[in-house]
Amino acid sequence: MNPILEALVKSVGILVVALAGFAYMTWVERKFISRLQARIGPNRAGPFGLLQPVADGIKLIFKESITPANADVLVYFLAPVVAVIPALVLFAVIPFGSDPAFQLASNINVGALYVMAVLGVGIYGMILAGWSSNNKYALLGGLRASAQVISYELGLGLAVLSVIMMASSASLNDIVAYQQPGNILGWLIFRQPVAAVIFAITALAELARAPFDLVEAEQELTAGFMTEYGGMKFALFYMSEYVKMIGMSALFVTFFLGGWSGPFVNEAPVLSLVYFAIKVLACLLVMVWVRATLPRFRYDKLMGFGWKVLLPVGLVNVVVTALLIVAGVPGYK
Amino acid sequence: MSITDKVVAVVTKIPVGFATVLKTLFRKPVTVQYPEQTKPMSARFRGRHHLKRYDDGLEKCIGCALCAAACPADAIYVEAAENTNEERYSPGERYAKTYEINMLRCIFCGYCEDACPTNAIVLEPIEFPTGYTRDGMIYVKDMLLEPPPAGAPATPQQTPAGKYDRAILPFPPITD
Amino acid sequence: MSPDFLLFLIIALVAVAAALGMLFSRSALYAALFLITNFGAVAVLYLLLNAPFLAVVQVSVYAGAIMVLFLFVIMLLGAERLGREPEAAAMRWQRPLAIVLAVVLIVQAVYVFATRASAVPAVAQAIDAGPLNIGKTLINSYLLPFEVIAIVLLAAMIGAVVLTRDK
Numbered sequence: 120m121n122p123i124l125e126a127l128v129k130s131v132g133i134l135v136v137a138l139a140g141f142a143y144m145t146w147v148e149r150k151f152i153s154r155l156q157a158r159i160g161p162n163r164a165g166p167f168g169l170l171q172p173v174a175d176g177i178k179l180i181f182k183e184s185i186t187p188a189n190a191d192v193l194v195y196f197l198a199p200v201v202a203v204i205p206a207l208v209l210f211a212v213i214p215f216g217s218d219p220a221f222q223l224a225s226n227i228n229v230g231a232l233y234v235m236a237v238l239g240v241g242i243y244g245m246i247l248a249g250w251s252s253n254n255k256y257a258l259l260g261g262l263r264a265s266a267q268v269i270s271y272e273l274g275l276g277l278a279v280l281s282v283i284m285m286a287s288s289a290s291l292n293d294i295v296a297y298q299q300p301g302n303i304l305g306w307l308i309f310r311q312p313v314a315a316v317i318f319a320i321t322a323l324a325e326l327a328r329a330p331f332d333l334v335e336a337e338q339e340l341t342a343g344f345m346t347e348y349g350g351m352k353f354a355l356f357y358m359s360e361y362v363k364m365i366g367m368s369a370l371f372v373t374f375f376l377g378g379w380s381g382p383f384v385n386e387a388p389v390l391s392l393v394y395f396a397i398k399v400l401a402c403l404l405v406m407v408w409v410r411a412t413l414p415r416f417r418y419d420k421l422m423g424f425g426w427k428v429l430l431p432v433g434l435v436n437v438v439v440t441a442l443l444i445v446a447g448v449p450g451y452k
Numbered sequence: 453m454s455i456t457d458k459v460v461a462v463v464t465k466i467p468v469g470f471a472t473v474l475k476t477l478f479r480k481p482v483t484v485q486y487p488e489q490t491k492p493m494s495a496r497f498r499g500r501h502h503l504k505r506y507d508d509g510l511e512k513c514i515g516c517a518l519c520a521a522a523c524p525a526d527a528i529y530v531e532a533a534e535n536t537n538e539e540r541y542s543p544g545e546r547y548a549k550t551y552e553i554n555m556l557r558c559i560f561c562g563y564c565e566d567a568c569p570t571n572a573i574v575l576e577p578i579e580f581p582t583g584y585t586r587d588g589m590i591y592v593k594d595m596l597l598e599p600p601p602a603g604a605p606a607t608p609q610q611t612p613a614g615k616y617d618r619a620i621l622p623f624p625p626i627t628d
Numbered sequence: 629m630s631p632d633f634l635l636f637l638i639i640a641l642v643a644v645a646a647a648l649g650m651l652f653s654r655s656a657l658y659a660a661l662f663l664i665t666n667f668g669a670v671a672v673l674y675l676l677l678n679a680p681f682l683a684v685v686q687v688s689v690y691a692g693a694i695m696v697l698f699l700f701v702i703m704l705l706g707a708e709r710l711g712r713e714p715e716a717a718a719m720r721w722q723r724p725l726a727i728v729l730a731v732v733l734i735v736q737a738v739y740v741f742a743t744r745a746s747a748v749p750a751v752a753q754a755i756d757a758g759p760l761n762i763g764k765t766l767i768n769s770y771l772l773p774f775e776v777i778a779i780v781l782l783a784a785m786i787g788a789v790v791l792t793r794d795k
């Protein structure tokens with residue numbers, strides 16, 4: 120097949136899966152968190168509330184499109200788009216399965232760095248939305264978002280760096296291959312537990328999800344940077360959040376849970392897709408579980424935690440990993 | 453709190469929280485599926501208003517508008533008219549010709565109930581006012597008035613002269 | 629005209645337009661946005677030169693981290709609303725100086741372009757700009773500048789910490 124055509128087909132496929140995943144992730148989250156709180160959750164629209172995302176979508180489409188007075192109209196309309204694109208682009212390098220047919224660009228040798236770059240750019244949507252809405256809640260939400268993301272990106276980078284050092288490659292394919300598909304003990308979470316924990320925590324912060332959802336802390340900031348957004352523009356922000364959640368889970372799986380690996384992958388490559396999906400879903404459920412359990416951080420504590428705990432621990436982890444690799448400790452080379 | 457204490461606390465206590473939340477997963481949901489299921493309501497619950505009648509079918513309301521005066525939300529509108537022996541609605545001199553409650557304004561405080569000298573208006577734990585239009589949320593007298601008790605005639609009634617000269621029946625059978 | 633060259637032309641146009649936009653926009657925030665666009669375009673140029681590592685670093689460090697900080701400061705200070713006043717008299721000397729410097733830069737750029745333009749693609753082909761190679765070059769050939777920069781940055785960091793410390 121023509122490579123451009125092939126890439127196009129795959130991109131469309133990823134987009135469709137990501138959007139469907141977004142729609143049904145909202146349902147999964149609401150259902151699961153309800154059960155964690157001894158509630159039932161959505162159950163009116165369709166069996167088990169399965170049509171709830173459709174109903175929500177229809178509702179949002181028919182909402183009035185409002186522009187706040189004195190808003191910076193161009194930036195105001197651009198911000199949701201700027202928020203969504205990085206979330207979707209993130210999927211380009213993730214190896215969804217063992218077969219090259221299940222990958223778009225997982226082979227590029229800077230995959231992990233690409234991820235960091237995309238995540239770094241992903242924050243602009245929030246900042247611009249906060250600034251352009253001409254609303255103090257939104258502005259404060261945007262400011263918090265930028266400060267939080269800059270602080271936690273460092274920890275995230277250090278966690279990813281440990282992984283790259285272990286696999287001695289920044290290509291996500293190599294990282295998966297390094298984790299010895301077929302052997303659960305090969306997963307990096309067992310050899311890099313500290314990096315895995317740091318990655319998990321900073322990923323939550325990067326996603327601005329509970330307990331790091333200060334960006335949209337209802338009690339203080341109404342809806343934070345989204346305060347002035349409604350209808351489809353709001354839906355785009357919502358979409359970027361959930362798509363990023365899925366993307367982050369996919370990255371965690373790739374970095375620490377052996378990616379698509381699992382038994383009988385060589386015999387039936389389709390299984391690798393299934394394993395990958397199951398692992399991602401497990402990560403997403405853990406995220407919801409965290410949201411149901413932990414209260415929100417106080418803002419200064421959040422910054423303190425990022426700079427005074429995660430960053431030093433991450434640095435020490437990198438140094439220790441380097442020492443172990445150089446010393447040739449079994450399992451570390 | 454020293455740093456080791458903190459670390460120990462984090463490592464030992466946070467998992468407890470996670471476990472507690474996870475245990476809830478296996479608990480029966482407490483949700484009540486409202487329109488299909490309802491929870492038993494207290495007998496004193498202040499639901500929607502009812503205008504009561506005496507056992508002989510006459511309306512208790514005498515159109516004094518004290519309820520309207522007492523209402524903090526200004527939700528009640530009463531217009532009184534004179535009773536005659538040929539066309540009698542209530543025992544007293546006057547009755548409520550128009551009686552309207554705007555359920556959108558009402559805050560279900562029950563002050564109208566307290567203010568009523570004849571116990572004519574009562575908030576009962578049945579039937580919540582709902583509707584799709586603003587007009588439909590204004591409950592007029594026909595909607596509020598209870599049907600006459602079994603065997604008793606409806607209002608207006610024809611009554612013998614001199615029987616009803618007091619606002620409240622001499623030995624009022626106040627049961628509600 | 630090869631598709632690469634066409635791509636280069638488009639991206640270069642975007643980069644130049646964004647740079648001009650940054651210079652001439654009145655609002656500090658728009659200027660920052662133009663600068664981000666410019667960084668993005670330059671990152672694509674790196675990609676065209678077969679240097680994906682540099683491209684990614686350009687995006688993640690400049691567009692991702694530094695510009696977020698810029699925006700943060702602009703928004704925090706409300707600086708996007710400044711800049712309407714006519715420039716202060718004390719800054720008179722800036723203009724001639726800027727013109728002189730600009731002329732020097734342009735002459736230099738034209739000279740380099742005219743004498744070496746043909747060499748650029750060949751260089752791009754020859755260099756392996758992967759992370760491994762860049763790391764090796766940094767540590768081997770440019771160890772001294774690398775360490776000097778590290779110390780300067782460390783000093784800046786310590787300075788920032790000291791300045792923000794509570795008494």
Ligand code: SF4
Pocket residue numbers: 519522523524525526527528553557558559560561562563564565
């Ligand atoms: S319940 Fe209170 S608010 Fe409602 S009509 Fe009676 S007095 Fe007014």
Ligand code: SF4
Pocket residue numbers: 512513514515516517518519520530548567568569570571572573
């Ligand atoms: S309901 Fe009671 S207070 Fe209100 S007008 Fe009738 S008699 Fe008077």
